[in-house]
Amino acid sequence: xxQPVSPPRDSTDKIPSAGQPPVWRGMxxxxxxxxxxxxxxxAALILVGxxxxxxxxxxxxxxxxxxxxxxxxxxxxxxxTFVIMSGGIDLSVGAIVALASVWATTVATQEYGFAGILFxxxxxxxxxxxxxxxxxxxxxxxxxxxxxAMLASARGxxxxxxxxxxxxxxxxxxxxxGERDAYILGIPPLVMVFAVVTIIGWLxxxxxxxxxRTVAVGGNAEAARLAGIDVRRQRLYLYLLSxxxxxxxxxxxxILSGSGQNxxxxxxELDAIAAAIIGGTLLSGGRGTIVGSVLGVLIFTxxxxxxxxxxxxxxxxxxxxxxxxxxxVLVQRRTASTT
Amino acid sequence: MMTGRNVExxxxxxxxxxxxxxxxxxxxxxxxxxxxxxxxxVDLAVRPGEIVGLAGLVxxxxxxxxxxxxxxxxxxxxxxxxxxxxxxxxxxxxxVRAGLGLAPEERKAQALLMLESVTRNVSxxxxxxxxxxGWIDRGAELGAARAATRELSLRPDNPSVPVRTLSGGNxxxxxxARWLLRGCRVLLLDEPTRGVDVGAxxxxxxxxxxxxxxxxxxxxxxxxxxxxxxxxxxxLVLREGRVVHTAPARELxxxxxxxxxxxxxxxxxxxxxxxxxxxGEGGPAS
Numbered sequence: 001x002x003q004p005v006s007p008p009r010d011s012t013d014k015i016p017s018a019g020q021p022p023v024w025r026g027m028x029x030x031x032x033x034x035x036x037x038x039x040x041x042x043a044a045l046i047l048v049g050x051x052x053x054x055x056x057x058x059x060x061x062x063x064x065x066x067x068x069x070x071x072x073x074x075x076x077x078x079x080x081t082f083v084i085m086s087g088g089i090d091l092s093v094g095a096i097v098a099l100a101s102v103w104a105t106t107v108a109t110q111e112y113g114f115a116g117i118l119f120x121x122x123x124x125x126x127x128x129x130x131x132x133x134x135x136x137x138x139x140x141x142x143x144x145x146x147x148x149a150m151l152a153s154a155r156g157x158x159x160x161x162x163x164x165x166x167x168x169x170x171x172x173x174x175x176x177x178g179e180r181d182a183y184i185l186g187i188p189p190l191v192m193v194f195a196v197v198t199i200i201g202w203l204x205x206x207x208x209x210x211x212x213r214t215v216a217v218g219g220n221a222e223a224a225r226l227a228g229i230d231v232r233r234q235r236l237y238l239y240l241l242s243x244x245x246x247x248x249x250x251x252x253x254x255i256l257s258g259s260g261q262n263x264x265x266x267x268x269e270l271d272a273i274a275a276a277i278i279g280g281t282l283l284s285g286g287r288g289t290i291v292g293s294v295l296g297v298l299i300f301t302x303x304x305x306x307x308x309x310x311x312x313x314x315x316x317x318x319x320x321x322x323x324x325x326x327x328x329v330l331v332q333r334r335t336a337s338t339t
Numbered sequence: 340m341m342t343g344r345n346v347e348x349x350x351x352x353x354x355x356x357x358x359x360x361x362x363x364x365x366x367x368x369x370x371x372x373x374x375x376x377x378x379x380x381v382d383l384a385v386r387p388g389e390i391v392g393l394a395g396l397v398x399x400x401x402x403x404x405x406x407x408x409x410x411x412x413x414x415x416x417x418x419x420x421x422x423x424x425x426x427x428x429x430x431x432x433x434x435v436r437a438g439l440g441l442a443p444e445e446r447k448a449q450a451l452l453m454l455e456s457v458t459r460n461v462s463x464x465x466x467x468x469x470x471x472x473g474w475i476d477r478g479a480e481l482g483a484a485r486a487a488t489r490e491l492s493l494r495p496d497n498p499s500v501p502v503r504t505l506s507g508g509n510x511x512x513x514x515x516a517r518w519l520l521r522g523c524r525v526l527l528l529d530e531p532t533r534g535v536d537v538g539a540x541x542x543x544x545x546x547x548x549x550x551x552x553x554x555x556x557x558x559x560x561x562x563x564x565x566x567x568x569x570x571x572x573x574x575l576v577l578r579e580g581r582v583v584h585t586a587p588a589r590e591l592x593x594x595x596x597x598x599x600x601x602x603x604x605x606x607x608x609x610x611x612x613x614x615x616x617x618x619g620e621g622g623p624a625s
Contacts, residue, residue, distance in 0.1 A: 207477075208475060209470045209475060210473055212463070216459075219453065219455060220451070220453065222448065223451060224463070226409075226431060226441055226449055227435075227517065228431060230432055
């Protein structure tokens with residue numbers, strides 16, 4: 001028997017033919033160049049931290065602290081990455097976190113215990129996301145304006161609920177999650193939540209039709225529409241997703257701080273957008289990675305930690321963050337023009 | 340070709356008896372479809388295996404008609420009927436579900452996801468077929484995209500390459516492969532050879548004719564009169580948003596069509612029509 005000249009389809013799918021490079025090499029060449037450079041920056045930061053404050057920085061407790069602090073903003077950033085990849089923006093994330101955290105910690109809500117707090121935080125987040133999504137997808141509002149309006153009103157509502165007071169959480173089962181006893185193999189539960197959200201986010205973006213539609217809408221909304229994708233419904237879902245992430249983040253913040261405050265989540269929108277941008281998400285949409293965004297978050301949190309350990313004031317931190325954003329965008333532009 | 344004829348206009352042979360003559364029921368029927376200020380009520384029918392061409396000057400409403408049939412623009416009157424069932428007006432999704440596919444005029448702005456691979460561009464309209472509960476079977480997707488692009492002999496024969504690296508003709512084939520994979524029954528082609536080099540045009544013509552021979556109904560719009568006459572079985576000539584003549588392509592020649600599209604157009608109204616339509620055609624449909 002002679003072999004057929006053209007290989008059957010099955011074999012070409014699994015075994016790369018001679019003409020094309022193996023899949024892994026292509027992946028390293030494209031997406032992973034950026035991931036590797038982000039990992040390099042993170043490694044350099046860890047080195048800096050290790051050299052300037054060898055005892056404090058590399059202490060297990062400090063590393064746990066860095067990761068815990070990164071978890072809250074990290075969960076928000078995962079949602080933000082989806083929104084930005086679709087060509088949108090969500091400026092209201094910080095305000096939604098604040099509103100969700102205070103609504104979930106009112107005396108009335110706390111009567112329902114752990115589940116009441118969790119449920120309320122998530123529901124408020126999703127509810128705000130729903131309003132954002134409806135205004136943008138079906139109301140035809142520009143994302144920037146619609147979420148700016150949500151930023152203002154959600155913060156206002158949060159202040160109205162608390163009247164400026166800090167609402168202390170009295171539910172032990174919630175507070176316990178922030179204690180060292182709750183750590184599993186040295187990993188705080190908050191960090192685990194962040195990890196799970198990251199993994200689910202990665203899977204949704206890279207392995208599901210939802211992720212494909214997100215990328216298509218961000219890459220070329222008109223082409224997506226003419227290809228038969230329901231662009232408006234997809235946009236609605238994306239702001240719902242961002243709201244959901246804010247709700248989860250609010251719950252993490254309640255655990256972390258043991259309270260709800262209307263000043264919670266201040267400037268989270270900037271941190272989340274910056275982390276996504278540094279991670280390689282194109283602000284115009286269509287391109288970005290969850291891994292990049294998460295590395296962006298870790299880089300920012302590590303910088304904050306190193307600066308704090310070295311007693312540098314937050315003004316210096318802010319300036320450094322700004323410089324990093326500028327550098328990242330410049331690098332992004334260069335790589336964009338060469339590819 | 341051998342005799343030194345212009346390669347640009349080498350068209351595949353039509354079948355001797357076009358479906359127009361036979362009693363086959365049309366798959367696409369457009370009944371009194373109109374958009375105020377863009378085009379007057381138009382009636383047309385396309386049968387399986389038939390290529391119907393819309394000829395006319397830029398601004399005569401050709402693209403507008405095509406996009407309105409597809410639901411990308413909302414008609415002010417009339418309806419689109421596919422297989423005897425009226426489509427929800429102004430809904431692209433309804434049109435796609437009913438089996439329509441559009442290869443739009445501005446390939447890069449309206450059809451392609453330039454940052455994505457050929458596979459993802461081809462599969463974008465039939466994603467759910469390779470997904471279970473939203474989870475994509477990427478092996479099946481790649482295999483289907485490969486089969487569809489091979490059928491159109493898209494080059495390079497590797498659907499994993501970014502679509503932006505393809506030539507204009509192959510990018511157009513990627514758009515066609517999208518609808519081929521979707522299994523669409525009516526193909527709406529708006530300027531299918533724009534930005535396609537001369538050699539690849541003949542190949543695209545052959546592909547379009549073959550798709551029609553395999554039973555697709557094709558509605559073709561082109562600024563190039565020879566292209567419409569050479570490829571289509573039947574031609575509707577448009578002037579200022581109005582169908583002024585309908586005839587089998589073999590009964591028309593370029594001069595006759597040009598006479599028809601220019602005929603009796605007073606200078607003033609011609610320029611105003613061109614002005615308003617330029618605004619309509621300039622931006623992508625929103």
